[in-house]
Amino acid sequence: MYFNTTKKRMMKKLLIFVLASFISAGAVGAKKDGFQIKVKVEGLKDTTLLLGYYYGDKKYVLDTTRVDSKGMGVFEADTLLKGGIYIVVLPGMNYFEVLVSGNQQFSVETQKDDMLDAMKFTGSKENEAFLKFQKFKRDMQVKSAAIQNNAKSTQNKDSLQIFQNQLMAIDSVGKAEFNKIIANNPNTFLANILRAIMPAEQPNISIPEGTPKRDSLLWVKSYQYGKNHFWDNINFSDDRLLRTPIIENKMNVFFTKILLQIPDSIDKAADSLLAKMKENSEFYQYTLSYLLNQFQISNIMGMDAVFVHLAKNYYLNGKAPWADKKLLGKIQELVDKTEPNLIGRIAPELIMENSDGSVSSLHHLNAAFTIMVFWEPDCGHCQKVIPEVWRLYQKYKSQNVDVFAVYTQYDKNKWIDYINKNKIFWTNVWDSEYNSNFRNLYNIYSTPTIYLLDKDKKIIAKRIGAESLDDLIGKLIDGTIKE
Secondary structure, three states: OOHHHHHHOOOOOOOOOOOOHHHHHHHEEEEEEEEEEEEEOOOOOOEEEEEEEEOOEOOOEEEEEEEOOEEEEEEEEEEEEEOEEEEEEEEOOOEEEEEEOOOOEEEEEEEOOOOOOOOEOOOHHHHHHHHHHOOOOOHHHHHHHHHHHHOOOOOOOOHHHHHHHHHHHHHHHHHHHHHHHHHOOOHHHHHHHHHHOOOHHHHHHHHOOOOOOOHHHHHHHHHHHHHHOOOOOOOOOHHHHHHHHHHHOOOOOOOHOOOOOOHHHHHHHHHHHOOOOOOHHHHHHHHHHHHHHHOOOOOOOOOHHHHHHHHHHHHHHOOOOOOHHHHHHHHHHHHHHHHOOOOOOOOOEEEEEEEEOOEEEHHHHHOOOOEEEEEEEOHHHHHHHHHHHHHHHHHHHHHHEEEEEEEEOOOHHHHHHHHHHHHHOOOEOOOOOOOOOHHHHOOOOOOOOEEEOOOEEEEEEOOOOOHHHHHHHHHHHOOOOOO
16 A cells, blocks of 8 residues: 555665665766755754765765754755755754755755645745645555554454555545646656556456366466566666665565565566666666675575576676676675575585594485584584484484584584583584585585485575474475475
8 A cells, every 4th residue: 555654674784795886976967057955944053954865775965064043054066966855854863855856956945843844845846746745645644544553453344344445545545646646747757756656556357256276366367467567667767766765665575575485486587677677777787786685695595596696697797897806706706605505406515524533425324304504512502503403303313314413613622522522423524624615515604504405415495493494394204395
């Protein structure tokens, strides 16, 4: 729904590949008459305002200005800004938004404690229309929130249906208003923003009653339409949309909520989306960079296969001309460490020394399922996980489940002492001279790291917790899920 007030925030890990120079340079465009945004905020005096802009899901500061005793200040330069939604930030981090597109010389005035309702624009018809949209959106969100709060207080089906109908009515009003604003502001940035917010309309899907697996067919057809038409309303020739919060939000929804979380499906969708952007280099660069980062840091098992696909077919194949040798080198290094241990691949062979001085081969371990665990005695998390894996071993060893436990450090005495003290007598191995290259083959950058292999030593799961491992092995053994 357009006016659902629930906002989902994703925790962001530190990205390995940050194109900071690309982003920071993105706000200022070519020289022309320059931009001038006059601001007056009643209730402010002798303080500083910031001018910022969106890029993806982040906000960046572009400029500052000092306001006088009457709350007046000016942001200006002899260059034009790249179009987008910009933010004027007040002390206390409150802010309001303005559109920057065609005319970049305009004025805005408002009040510190009533910014939206008191706001007025001079010299920018598009911002006047944007302000009207913002107020309408705010009012619809308030109504929607009230209905949702009422719905939370009842379990009565009839009442819940009434509330659902009310939300649908608000949604219909929203669609009508969006279409009205678009019609009244043709060929504008605002129109492209509103189209981008609006989801593609799903047609009614008709399958006759009594058709075998009717519900499944309805789901498949609905899924396929939603996937194939998700980007219908996005104008990929308008890179001003990148300087709004819209595009990254849609990327997150599409690649984590709409698409089935299967690497092959995501690869095809990513290729198709990137193909739509060939005519706009900024959109293409943003999207490819976003996708590479998202799937390199994904917490969903198996998504590193998407990272490898994007890295090899775009960055390492000459289709990312902005990437310098240093960045390409880092990407190549990550591919080399990730590709050998992708889910579905045969686990790289390891021939390593046992704790008693003999030698064991991973591939010669005769087991229906093999748990590989990379660990070390001094690792606090290992001290919790190794006993859990030992319990799993005791639980499943009668069903031909074995463990290949790799000690990752070099203090043999400490390792042997831990094994004997804790009586973990499974296949314990180590690499005293680092001849096996296990760290790169299995991308071991932390401990403990757990893999699960099938009878042919094909990787079924990787970087999995002990609790999830227990559940997975149980289901594989009883046939609830197939390999």
